[in-house]
Amino acid sequence: MARITLRQLLDHAAEYGYGVPAFNINNMEQGLAIMEAAAAVDAPVIIQASRGARSYAGDLMLAKMTDALEQMYPQIPLCMHQDHGNDEATCATAIKHGFTSVMMDGSLKVDAKTPADFAYNVDITRRVVDIAHWIGASVEGELGVLGSLEHGGGEQEDGHGVEGKVSEDQLLTDPDQAVAFVHATKVDALAIAMGTSHGAYKFTRKPDGSILAMHLVEEIHRRLPNTHLVMHGSSSVPQALQDTFNSFGGEMPQTWGVPVEEIVRGIKHGVRKVNIDTDCRLAMAAIFRKVATQNRSEFDPRKFLKPAMDAMRDLCRERFEQFGTAGHAVRIKVVPLSEMARRYRSGALDPGTATLATAAA
Numbered sequence: 001m002a003r004i005t006l007r008q009l010l011d012h013a014a015e016y017g018y019g020v021p022a023f024n025i026n027n028m029e030q031g032l033a034i035m036e037a038a039a040a041v042d043a044p045v046i047i048q049a050s051r052g053a054r055s056y057a058g059d060l061m062l063a064k065m066t067d068a069l070e071q072m073y074p075q076i077p078l079c080m081h082q083d084h085g086n087d088e089a090t091c092a093t094a095i096k097h098g099f100t101s102v103m104m105d106g107s108l109k110v111d112a113k114t115p116a117d118f119a120y121n122v123d124i125t126r127r128v129v130d131i132a133h134w135i136g137a138s139v140e141g142e143l144g145v146l147g148s149l150e151h152g153g154g155e156q157e158d159g160h161g162v163e164g165k166v167s168e169d170q171l172l173t174d175p176d177q178a179v180a181f182v183h184a185t186k187v188d189a190l191a192i193a194m195g196t197s198h199g200a201y202k203f204t205r206k207p208d209g210s211i212l213a214m215h216l217v218e219e220i221h222r223r224l225p226n227t228h229l230v231m232h233g234s235s236s237v238p239q240a241l242q243d244t245f246n247s248f249g250g251e252m253p254q255t256w257g258v259p260v261e262e263i264v265r266g267i268k269h270g271v272r273k274v275n276i277d278t279d280c281r282l283a284m285a286a287i288f289r290k291v292a293t294q295n296r297s298e299f300d301p302r303k304f305l306k307p308a309m310d311a312m313r314d315l316c317r318e319r320f321e322q323f324g325t326a327g328h329a330v331r332i333k334v335v336p337l338s339e340m341a342r343r344y345r346s347g348a349l350d351p352g353t354a355t356l357a358t359a360a361a
Ligand code: G3H
Pocket: 024, 050, 051, 052, 053, 083, 084, 157, 158, 160, 198, 199, 277, 278
């Protein structure tokens, strides 16, 4: 059994200089696709579930599914993570259902639409850190609002995402505030805003530094060298997937995602967790369209889901290889939650105290 915390996994990733894709799941097929890919290349895994996923599949189903995936692939360290938690209850109930890590996204208020101020974000994130660290679970915080530098708005995913326009300074994490935030909250990982947004429609052209502020990642990493940085909205929306989707009756307007080479640049500068949902959805949906178009009499869901699962598996495998995650599963000896809790209580994992090597040991 290998249920790992985000903190231990990202400490390992930092020590060996790789990044870990965090793939969203809502159903069994997505879970199997990720684990098959991980097993094929010996990569540790972060599976994350949004609040939308929890209400779609149900907490019990997600919890049992994660148990099953863990049992089927005991050699693969598996971190189960709450994506975009909006309050203490969401995070606490996730931990109760076996999640070893939670994101407290205090960049937005509890309605997950309204930008929150710094003091609100620090308070709520600190409270979640208190709850989680007593148990040994990890916490990701977010500073800065995800959204487009091209049009100043966020992309709503199932009701999550900033509503209306926000100013450029809210869309770009302030490095000074990032230092203060990490020390005040003791988060294990920090999601930063630098022009990415959720969903397929991130950029209207191949992004350059004016709309994808990778220099900010470098600056924040320079100030917080021992803090694991997280990139949200990091699907690449590959042209080949757009083309397949559209060639079988889809009507997706031309769009650009985050180029893989920019993510790899981020990984060289402290990015350890890379959130990917849209690419997995698109890989599967393109196949649904293909099967429906090419075999119009087909009605067995497995004939749609199996090739869709294979397409998602191939995408996940590619990201494990591109981010340097491949080959590391075997090198990780999982530290139990109780031992992580003891390390938090001793102060050994506090920001500014922990060195990456001692934390990962
Ligand atoms: O947070 C963004 C993810 O893409 C999750 O999306 O809320 O529709 O499950 P969702």
